[in-house]
Structures are given as structure tokens and as C-alpha cells.
Amino acid sequence: xFKKIDFDKxxxxxxxxxxxxxxxxxxxMGLALTGIFAGGTIFSAVSSFDRVFAxxxxxxxxxxxxxxxxxxxxxxxxxxxxxxxxxxxxxxxVPEGGYRTRILEHDAPDAIGQQRxxxxxxxxxxxxxxCTRVCPTKATYKNPTNGIVMMNITKCIxxxxxxxxxxxxxxxxxxxxxxxxxxxxxxxxxxSKGESLTGCAAACPAGCRNFGDLSDPSSMVYRTVHQIEKxxxxxxxxxGTKPNVFYxxx
Amino acid sequence: xxxxxxNPMTAAILALSLLLAGAAVGQEHGGDIVYSKPLKSVTFxxxxxxxxxxxxxxxxxxxxxxxxxxxxxxxxxFKMQALYDGKYCGACHNGTMAFASNSRCxxxxxxxxxxxxxxxxxxxxxxx
Numbered sequence: 001x002f003k004k005i006d007f008d009k010x011x012x013x014x015x016x017x018x019x020x021x022x023x024x025x026x027x028x029m030g031l032a033l034t035g036i037f038a039g040g041t042i043f044s045a046v047s048s049f050d051r052v053f054a055x056x057x058x059x060x061x062x063x064x065x066x067x068x069x070x071x072x073x074x075x076x077x078x079x080x081x082x083x084x085x086x087x088x089x090x091x092x093x094v095p096e097g098g099y100r101t102r103i104l105e106h107d108a109p110d111a112i113g114q115q116r117x118x119x120x121x122x123x124x125x126x127x128x129x130x131c132t133r134v135c136p137t138k139a140t141y142k143n144p145t146n147g148i149v150m151m152n153i154t155k156c157i158x159x160x161x162x163x164x165x166x167x168x169x170x171x172x173x174x175x176x177x178x179x180x181x182x183x184x185x186x187x188x189x190x191x192s193k194g195e196s197l198t199g200c201a202a203a204c205p206a207g208c209r210n211f212g213d214l215s216d217p218s219s220m221v222y223r224t225v226h227q228i229e230k231x232x233x234x235x236x237x238x239x240g241t242k243p244n245v246f247y248x249x250x
Numbered sequence: 251x252x253x254x255x256x257n258p259m260t261a262a263i264l265a266l267s268l269l270l271a272g273a274a275v276g277q278e279h280g281g282d283i284v285y286s287k288p289l290k291s292v293t294f295x296x297x298x299x300x301x302x303x304x305x306x307x308x309x310x311x312x313x314x315x316x317x318x319x320x321x322x323x324x325x326x327x328f329k330m331q332a333l334y335d336g337k338y339c340g341a342c343h344n345g346t347m348a349f350a351s352n353s354r355c356x357x358x359x360x361x362x363x364x365x366x367x368x369x370x371x372x373x374x375x376x377x378x
Binding site for chain 2: 078
């Protein structure tokens with residue numbers, strides 16, 4: 001007969017010496033290690049199912065919006081064909097010189113293999129937006145249903161404080177509207193008319209821009225943000241704005 | 251809009267440098283070919299393929315690509331799927347001879363930004 005082990009009395013020897021690979025292997029099984037006991041012969045673990053990895057911890061229990069619109073961008077798939085920019089300009093009547101989305105270029109001449117990368121950027125529809133916080137007239141606001149950061153152009157006085165506050169440089173002054181304009185995930189032009197994708201995501205020929213509902217476990221964006229095998233990141237996390245535009249490669 | 255993107259200046263300098271370096275270095279070639287269909291843009295560098303990698307003309311010409319620059323993009327099937335099927339660039343870019351066509355996208359896809367840096371385009375832009 002085995003001697004009965006009193007698990008409560010075992011001393012946790014700490015995870016410091018558990019190799020990272022082993023911890024990751026457990027994570028892939030859906031278990032997060034919490035301790036090792038009895039000279040490393042016993043592991044304790046808790047389920048990591050439903051844990052959110054790229055999104056922020058405070059939103060893991062429940063996403064604050066329904067639908068909680070988000071975009072996952074496969075950075076390595078962008079080829080700067082700029083069909084997204086064209087589609088955006090056409091859909092949202094973005095004038096020449098203005099932009100709701102742009103493609104950044106990153107050159108790495110010393111890199112092995114591919115030495116160039118294109119990075120699509122747009123409004124991150126932050127969970128904690130800085131722009132809405134600083135707007136003196138509440139012309140820009142977070143939609144309470146779907147979380148999209150929207151503009152009420154009749155209230156905008158063109159002070160451009162929001163532009164200063166935005167860490168993503170996602171806002172421009174639209175001379176025709178005489179107001180600041182920005183990406184709203186095509187809410188007025190497409191989503192509210194029954195379309196499921198933004199103009200840019202629909203126009204992307206490379207599967208780079210993926211749009212969906214982060215609160216829906218069957219959506220591609222949910223499945224990407226909640227896995228650990230591929231790194232998922234956000235732009236400028238230090239700004240603390242909790243973006244809803246995620247980046248990955250693959 | 252101009253579609254041919256062989257910069258005469260580049261070609262001239264290249265030809266001159268080749269002459270100076272002697273015929274042993276390589277052969278005359280077509281410089282950068284920038285495809286703009288079906289989307290902007292893809293840059294094929296003769297310099298990389300001929301001078302750096304040492305390919306000779308008839309490895310690609312005229313079976314895979316005609317001698318006339320940009321004739322491939324007039325074909326309706328000049329798309330990624332054709333490359334995956336071993337046509338065009340995919341004849342070599344299959345993962346064994348050269349990096350696979352479904353990898354390192356932005357190596358060849360220089361995009362609208364790459365297209366705008368072409369000398370012909372720059373002249374057109376400054377004329378506006």
C-alpha cells in the first residue's frame with residue numbers, strides 16, 4: 001500500500017527551476033503550473049482554459065461590450081497593396097491627404113531572409129481611450145454597446161486635443177466635415193447596414209486584416225487572442241489604453 | 251500610367267560597370283522589373299537573380315517568362331495560386347530551389363510604397 005500523502009502539508013519548492021519549455025508544454029495542455037513538491041516529483045497545476053493571453057486580465061471574465069469588435073492583423077501577410085486604404089477612402093469618403101488607416105513600413109536590412117515588413121495601422125478602438133477622455137465637448141465617445149470610439153461631428157470644435165492624446169496617430173482633421181475624422185470600424189457605412197466586415201477587412205486579398213467579435217468564442221479573433229502557441233501583441237501597450245487591434249504573424 | 255519600370259539610368263550605369271568589371275562578372279540584364287497587376291506592386295530584381303545568385307538568362311527566359319518585360323502580368327492567371335502550382339516565379343520559389351512562394355511575402359511584394367519609389371513614378375508625381 002502507498003503511504004497517504006498529505007498534500008496540504010507539502011512544501012512548495014517554487015517554480016524557479018522548472019524549465020520554461022516544460023511550463024509551456026503544460027500550458028498547451030491547458031494547465032498552468034502553480035508549484036512543485038517532494039523534490040520535483042509532484043506538480044500542482046490549475047486549468048488555464050479560458051484564460052486570456054493577449055487581451056488584458058481585467059477583461060478575461062467578461063468583455064465589456066457585445067459585440068466587442070476587434071481586429072487581428074497578421075503582420076507578415078501585409079504586402080502594402082493598399083486596397084484597404086482605397087476601400088476605406090471609398091466607403092468612408094476619406095479625402096485626399098486624410099486617412100483612417102495607413103500602412104507603415106519597417107525595413108531591417110540586416111535581417112536574415114525577409115528584410116521588409118508592412119504594418120497596417122488604424123484606430124485601436126481602445127478600451128481605455130485617451131481621446132475621449134480629453135475631448136472637451138464629448139464629441140468623441142465610446143459607444144456603450146459595441147465599444148467603437150465614435151465621432152459626433154456636430155459637437156467637434158476642431159481643437160485637435162484628441163489628436164494629441166491618441167498614442168496611435170489615428171485621427172486627422174477632415175476639412176470637408178470641419179471636424180476630426182477617424183476609423184469607426186465602418187460602423188455607419190457597413191456594420192449598421194448588416195455587413196459583417198469592415199471595408200478594409202473585406203478588401204484585403206492576403207487575409208491580413210481579420211475583423212470579428214472578441215466576445216464570441218467561435219470567432220477567429222477570439223480564438224487568436226486566447227491561444228498561446230503564437231505570440232499576439234498590441235501596439236504601444238505602455239500607453240495603457242487596452243487596444244482592441246491585435247497583431248500576430250503566421 | 252507608365253508600366254515599364256526599367257530605369258534607363260540604372261541600366262546604363264549597370265552596363266558600364268559590367269564593361270569595366272569585365273565580362274566574367276555577368277551578363278547584361280533587365281534591372282528591376284516592377285509588376286503592378288493584379289496589384290501594386292511586385293519587384294523582380296535581375297541584379298539579385300543574375301549577379302548575386304548567378305542564374306543564367308535561359309533558366310527563366312523564354313519558357314517561364316518571355317523576354318519582353320511585364321508580359322507575364324497581362325495573363326489572367328498571374329496570381330499567387332499559379333505560383334503555388336509551379337508557374338511563373340513558383341517554378342523555382344517552391345521551398346526547395348528557393349524560398350517558397352507562400353513565405354516572406356514582403357521580400358518580393360514591395361507594395362504601393364515600392365511602386366512610388368520607381369523613377370518613372372517619381373517623375374510622374376512631380377509633374378502633378
